[in-house]
Amino acid sequence: MADKKRIGIIGARGFVGGELLKLIAVHPDLELAYASSRQQAGAKIDGFDGAVFESLSPEEAAARAADLVFLALPNGVAAPWVEVITKAAPQTRFIDMSADYRFDDDWAYGLPELNREAVCGATRIANPGCYATAAQIAIAPMVSRLSAPPAVFGVSGYSGAGTTPSPKNDPKLLENNLMPYGLSGHMHEREIGYQLGTPVHFMPHVAAFFRGLSVTVNLCFDTPVTADELRALYAQAYAGEAFVTVSDEAPQVRDIANTFGAQVGGFALGEGGRRAVIVCVLDNLLKGAASQAIQNLNLSFGFAENEGLKG
Ligand SMILES: NC(=O)c1ccc[n+]([C@@H]2O[C@H](COP(=O)([O-])OP(=O)(O)OC[C@H]3O[C@@H](n4cnc5c(N)ncnc54)[C@H](OP(=O)(O)O)[C@@H]3O)[C@@H](O)[C@H]2O)c1
Secondary structure, eight states: OOOOEEEEEESTTSHHHHHHHHHHHHOTTEEEEEEEOSTTTTOBOTTSTTOBOBOOOHHHHHTTOOSEEEEOOOTTOOHHHHHHHHHHOTTOEEEEOSSTTTTOTTSEEOOHHHHHHHHTTOSEEEOOOHHHHHHHHHHGGGGGGBSSOOEEEEEEOGGGGOSSOOGGGOHHHHTTOEEEOOTTTOHHHHHHHHHHTSOOEEEEEEESSSSOEEEEEEEEBSSOOOHHHHHHHHHHHTTTOTTEEEESSOOOHHHHTTOSOEEEEEEEEEGGGTEEEEEEEEOTTTTTTHHHHHHHHHHHHTOOTTTTOOO
8 A cells, every 4th residue: 555645734624624624534545744724723633633733834834745735715815825835845736625726727627527637637726616516517518508698596505605704604694594695796607607618697695504505507508408318418428427416306405415426407498498497406515625625636646536435
């Protein structure tokens, strides 16, 4: 057995950092090099005997020689970490969980089911947004047949808003409520459009449940499609994929919370087959973030894509 890969996490206190820690703890080829958090410095890390969170500067992290660093930070703060660590330890690989490199063609965009070749062996990977993952899975098989921008209605659990207190993760404000936000120009709208090469209209909402999200996607075509054709196209597009399931029924958030996979289905037709409505659900913290990042890590190092994700 080759040496285990040493993994660093910057932003390890957050929701995504926490999920990454749990996945690293059970991955047979990984060991934790460090987990950085300013607020949690000195606190024990569950699942890692004797290990504690540390508040590291980029220079201190660079000196700790990780094979791969997960950046699980808010948008806009990754660059100094990448620059300083790369300068001191150029062989270090990165997976960035934020949006900072999703529009940078020097970084592989890590949605393996749509972009696997680019991710295999990549040393800098931009992990996709949670909604953006679900929307692309729902739209991609029909993208060449669209006659208008798809409309994407999204609802996420409030863990999607991270740990920094805001109205979007305030249980009191969310009680018996559905909160619209970012109704045009949301960053994921740009991301989906950029990756699929077609404009989309994305309307996100946040609800009172903690984890999981659902996108309901309205697609219009010039040439009509039948229900059988549509189902067959999606079944074919995701045949052999361990982490995407195609179902006839519209899937529901509770089917996928705490799982590593996305489910796509529904396939309702209208206007004589010129309109289809498709639903995709996934766990925003797993297939929408941490478990997709482990798929990407596995492809980067040449491990089996589902290594550490079999539970
Ligand atoms: N939540 C989701 O569903 C989801 C899904 C996909 C992608 N993402 C993306 O993943 C990233 C992390 O999301 P999250 O939900 O885990 O956020 P979060 O819960 O708010 O955690 C943010 C982490 O970053 C650290 N941090 C904040 N500002 C920092 C700074 N200036 N320098 C260094 N560390 C800093 C925080 O720890 P300390 O303050 O203790 O240092 C904390 O560990 C974000 O870019 C988010 O957009 C999130």
